[in-house]
Amino acid sequence: MMRLPHQANRMSIDELAWTNSTHGKKTGKVTLLGAGPGDLDLLTLKAVKVLAAADVVLADALVNPEILSFAPNAKALLVGKRGGCMSTSQVRIEQTMLQYAMAGASVVRVKGGDPLLFGRAAEECLALRAHGIDIEIVNGISAGFAAAARLGISLTHRGYSHGVTFVSAHLKEHAEPDWHRLAQAGTTIVIYMGMRRVERIAQALLRELKPSTPASVVQAVGTADEKVWIGQLETLASAVVAGRFESPAVILVGDTIGTSSEHPSTR
Numbered sequence: 208m209m210r211l212p213h214q215a216n217r218m219s220i221d222e223l224a225w226t227n228s229t230h231g232k233k234t235g236k237v238t239l240l241g242a243g244p245g246d247l248d249l250l251t252l253k254a255v256k257v258l259a260a261a262d263v264v265l266a267d268a269l270v271n272p273e274i275l276s277f278a279p280n281a282k283a284l285l286v287g288k289r290g291g292c293m294s295t296s297q298v299r300i301e302q303t304m305l306q307y308a309m310a311g312a313s314v315v316r317v318k319g320g321d322p323l324l325f326g327r328a329a330e331e332c333l334a335l336r337a338h339g340i341d342i343e344i345v346n347g348i349s350a351g352f353a354a355a356a357r358l359g360i361s362l363t364h365r366g367y368s369h370g371v372t373f374v375s376a377h378l379k380e381h382a383e384p385d386w387h388r389l390a391q392a393g394t395t396i397v398i399y400m401g402m403r404r405v406e407r408i409a410q411a412l413l414r415e416l417k418p419s420t421p422a423s424v425v426q427a428v429g430t431a432d433e434k435v436w437i438g439q440l441e442t443l444a445s446a447v448v449a450g451r452f453e454s455p456a457v458i459l460v461g462d463t464i465g466t467s468s469e470h471p472s473t474r
Contacts, residue, residue, distance in 0.1 A: 235262070235308040237335055239328050241321040241347020242270045246429035249348050250274070257345055262312035265303060268294075269319035269455055271430070278315070297327060301334040308340045319455070320349040325375050325399050349373075350457045351397035354425035357435065358459070358467040362395045367462040370394040376401035376408060383407070390415030395461035402447065402454050409444040412460060416440055421465035421472070426456035437469050 238257050243249040258264065258277035266275065268287020275283050284303065286295040300316075307314045322328040322344060335342055351373055355362050362371040372394045374384050383404070389396055390412055401408050412420075418441035426434040436446045440460060446452075465472055 234340065235310065235312040235314060236341040236343065237304050237308050237314045237316060237331075238343045238345060239316050239318065239322040239326075239331060240345045241323075241326075241349075242267075242274055242317050242319055243348040244320060244350045244353040244429045245269075245271045245427065246353075247271055247273060249353070249429065250277075251345065251347070254345050254347070257315055257343075258317075260313055261315040263307045263314045264317055265300065265314065266317045267319050270317050274317060281315070297330060301331055304331065305335060305338055305340065308335065309338070318347070321347045324349045324351075324373060350399070350425075350428060350455065351459070353428045354397075354423070354457050354459060357425055357428050357433075358423060358437065358464065358469060360463055360467045362397065362459075362463065364463040364466065367466070368393065368395045371397060373397050373399070375399050376404050383411075386411035387415055395459065395463050398458040398460070400454065401458050402452060402456055405447045405458065406444040408458065409440060412440060416460070420460060421462060421467075421470055423459045423464050423467070424450075424452050424456055425459070426452050426454075428457075435469070437464065437467060438471060 240254055240257060255277050258274070261278045261281040263284065264275060264278045264281045265284045265286045268285070286300045286303065304314050304316060316331065318326045320326065323346070328344065332342055363369070372389055372392060374389060374396065376384070376398055377400050378384065398408060418439060420440040422440045422443045423435070423437040424447055426432065434450065434452060436450050436452070438446060464470065467473065
């Protein structure tokens with residue numbers, strides 16, 4: 208579980224409202240900030256500046272807790288959502304951001320990766336804009352890009368793939384993506400949140416793609432828990448089980464993965 212470092216300044220909503228009212232501030236602002244895959248060296252300069260000016264930081268469970276060292280004067284709140292664990296509801300997160308912003312605070316919502324890719328940014332923006340709250344978005348590096356960099360590959364390659372598709376393995380009401388259409392599109396496929404469904408994912412893709420199609424799994428890229436497997440689609444599911452891979456991890460499938468120096472075909 209993520210542990211928050213000691214914060215010297217933990218003002219309540221009422222204290223923030225009083226402090227900001229005395230300085231002529233009325234309504235605050237919310238920044239949706241991407242923390243990247245976990246390596247703090249990958250934070251943007253803008254992210255560091257925004258954190259330094261924050262009154263309140265709401266951090267996801269997958270965020271490197273050391274990021275809060277860049278927000279020494281902020282009240283830090285853990286609002287993580289992890290499958291199978293105690294979580295903060297999305298509604299509660301939105302209510303908390305709104306309360307502090309209405310009190311005049313500078314609120315920073317820190318998300319792993321990039322807030323615009325499977326980060327529920329759309330829901331949060333709609334909820335905040337409905338109350339007239341100003342919103343800024345600061346991009347971060349998504350795990351799919353970080354995984355590709357770790358493998359030393361390009362997600363798009365003129366000789367192998369004309370594009371890339373980012374897809375979540377979890378859809379509403381337990382539905383699944385249309386793996387047939389995704390496979391037929393001829394793009395590199397980057398699959399998020401697929402560890403619990405890896406066997407079904409592999410079986411579905413094997414109905415459309417060659418068993419020898421290059422594939423990879425990268426877990427917790429750029430952190431101490433990083434783990435990498437690279438091989439072929441036909442052994443993807445068994446490799447995940449044997450290697451005890453778990454979330455957060457991304458699955459990459461497509462011929463461009465075969466260009467990695469770590470792929471068996473290049474050794």
